[in-house]
Amino acid sequence: MTSREKILASIASNKPSLVTMPNVPIFEGDGSVERFKNVLESIGGTAVELTTKAECQEAIDKYYHDLVNVASDIVKANVSINLDTNKDILEQVDLAVIQGEIGVAENGTIWVPESNMLNRALPFITQHLVLVLDKHNIVANMQQAYDKLEGVGNYGVFIAGPSKTADIEQSLVIGAHGARSMMVLIY
Amino acid sequence: MSHQNHPELAEAFNKDFERTTWHDETLWFVRQKRDKAVYPIPEFQDLRTLASEIKDHTLSNLDNYLIEFEQNAIKNGVKVHWAADAVEHNQIVMEIIKNSCKVEGRNPRLVKSKSMLTEECHLNDFLEKNNIDVVDTDLGERIVQFRNEPPSHIVLPAIHLKKEDVGETFYEHLGTAKGEKDPQILTEAARQHLRGKFVAADVALTGVNFAIAETGSFVVCTNEGNADLGVNLAKVHIACMGIEKIIPDLHHLSVYTRLLARSATGQPVTTYTSHFTKPVEGKEMHIVIVDNGRTQQLGREDFRSSLKCIRCGACMNTCPVYRRSGGHSYDFTVPGPIGAILSPNIDLHKHKSLPFASTLCGSCSDVCPVKIDIHVQLYKWRQIVGQANELPAAKKWAMKGMAKVLSMPKVYDLSGKLARGALRILPHGLTHNESMNPWAKARELPDAPKQSFKEWYEENRQ
Amino acid sequence: MLNTVGVFIRVKLPKLIFRPLELKNMKVALFIPCYVDQFYPNVGVATLQLLEKLGVEVTFPMKQTCCGQPMANGGCEQDSKGVYEHFVDIFADFDYIVTPSGSCTYHIKKHYDIIEQTPAVQKIRKSVYELIDFIENVLKIEEIPVDFPHxxxxxxxxxxxxxxxxxxxxxxxxxxxxxxxxxxxxxxxxxxxxxxxxxxxxxxxxxxxxxxxxxxxxxxxxxxxxxxxxxxxxxxxxxxxxxxxxxxxxxxxxxxxxxxxxxxxxxxxxx
Incomplete structure (x- = not known):
């Protein structure tokens, strides 16, 4: 008997009789831009509202003019990143500007699928992260978010603010391993 | 190896009054953050009920969901392994590493994000003995790894340490300035140190918070970004999961992602909620599905709901005993109330003091996001410890004696009278002798009245 | 609770007029837990006097001892069975059992499930009330006229x-x-x-x-x-x-x- 068979047999003999699955509703809630911004700021992110997506470049020039190596398929980039980019180049990225798909007002998180990342490591290895988000794609809570998503693809991440830790005496420190700062440009 | 029980370790912890205060307050602060994150969500209690019921359903159909998960994962190009116990789990992980990374002249390098399962299996020791370099990348885990200590909390591994302790450890291992204790500076030092490790790693290992049967995906939640950074830079990803991590589909996942971080740290959600489904072309993804006592717990009707645990640690933060005895006093991978109902399933003899390391106040059950009736299970484990003859002999016979007395009213009345009489006559120094009466170490005994209520009633009302 | 031993001060309170109709002809028992009986008789007296003032006729069965919780919480639930059965024998005839202890009440309600669930046991698990719960939810009293400037x-x-x-x-x-x-x-x-x-x-x-x-x-x-x-x-x-x-x-x-x-x-x- 393989371990697989052993485990499955043991479950079959030890599990209780079938319990009904509850009906999980899609809860209502406030999915406003305002709430999204407030929550995002409470978790260490920054939100900037734009009139159109075209203003992204202007915003990046304004807020990140001191950063050298920028990777993006939305604004002007000077580091070219793709699936095959090696670690040495990825490590040099100062700023990544990428598209977010769905924002969640309740917790300030944004869905970023692999297809938007240029390289799976980019949103994490970059020193600073900017996500660009269409305000019409902000929903109230996670039920609504997963409902809106059509599957999670090969790889995708909900990102909520910059990387952080409180592992030393519960003191919050922004910028653990991932991005040191995180801005959302909402249009 | 001699094994200390919870009361002894807790007593030692309490010797340092100030540090106990600090530990209690630090964790209470986390509990308060949790409250602030929970109260404003109107459907929070409904979510707890749903989370509990989804898991009840899933556990009752666990074998089929695991099979569904496996089939979908395989379709996604993921290699699925099954381990009956810790030994097999460790062996599998080692073989994946050795087979997939043929490096010359140096050890294979593994970076790990937090996984309580691998702690449970003592994977690090095993791999290191087999010439694999292991680096824990969660900051708290890295700190305790440097110090050669086990984590003292499942979400906050280094919560028992003060910043001065961490400063000392980093001075020793990372060359930070002597006496440096600023969390910002210490975290930056760890960031620089670990970036090097991420880039150099051959294999990355993660735990699994949730595994989705419908898609064959698994979800990993972190705040630091260490799981994604490790996995996306290494050639091989190994994810280790207990069989109970399964949930049916993404819609159900939405319930748990609303509960987990709020319950754990009071954040509205973890910074990164990462969904892994398919490996990148040319890379490998492995899932190791582990039993290690879980199917046995599934068979224990009174205790099976402990498998619903999503490892948020809220029961630790709220537990007045945990806060005043520290995670290490439990001497089990998962400490606190949930650990006290999981551990007897693994080794009743070794962990027999844990179900008694509680006042049964019930705060753990009320805080639990999946509504495990932890305090009820503590009570039930006590009975099993009692029946397995694992109680100290003196306690056992005292209980039997007491039960006899209390079922015979006349004997009860008389023994009460005699005991009160004795308490009234004997000198304070004797009745409050600390070695004979632990009560009296910090407390006075109640005054022994001349009359019991019964005697008063007889005299006044009959 | 720091009252001098054996001296019970009677405080004059207007005897409450209030008594729900359905409580007439109801048999109410007072359960004074073992440690209260032995060490805090004045709490027992206060409970009795209070209930009487609230118009409740209370019986105190003299053969009562304990609910059995101490042994059960210590892991010796099986040893408690005799105590449980004794408790049931003593209190089976009452419509309400009132006790100044939430802990004992909880134990009886929650943990008397290991003895045979005879009609008497089922009744007792329902009819046992913690004092304040009894006052508010059975007697339906919302206010007690007492000065307590502390x-x-x-x-x-x-x-x-x-x-x-x-x-x-x-x-x-x-x-x-x-x-x-x-x-x-x-x-x-x-x-x-x-x-x-x-x-x-x-x-x-x-x-x-x-x-x-x-x-x-x-x-x-x-x-x-x-x-x-x-x-x-x-x-x-x-x-x-x-x-x-x-x-x-x-x-x-x-x-x-x-x-x-x-x-x-x-x-x-x-x-």
Missing amino acids: KVGLHLSCHGQRGLRQANASEITGVRDGQISKLLRKLKGIELTELDRNDECCGFGGMFCVTEEAVSARMGQDRISDHLRNGTKVLTGGDVSCLMHLEGIVKRQNAPIKVMHIAEILNGNQP
């Missing part, structure tokens, strides 16, 4: 609060409210202490208080500090077991706090 700190017993749901739990809601505080708030002249931690366990825990002495004592000390910090002069609660433990600490520390059971306060006793 700053009072309420200790919520976990078995009353989380076990019997007699008070909100902070894990569930930020609203601090419950059966005891509802009655207390209406006493004349009273001021209630706002605690930092409204419902943290005192650390008594039955056998826990000796088997885990260090943590138990520390928990009790921390509760007392919270009360001292926030100005409690009279510490009260619904369970004598918690209060016995807390009073033990108060006395050891010579803290300026008087400990009284809620029955004593509602009975009109003064600190």
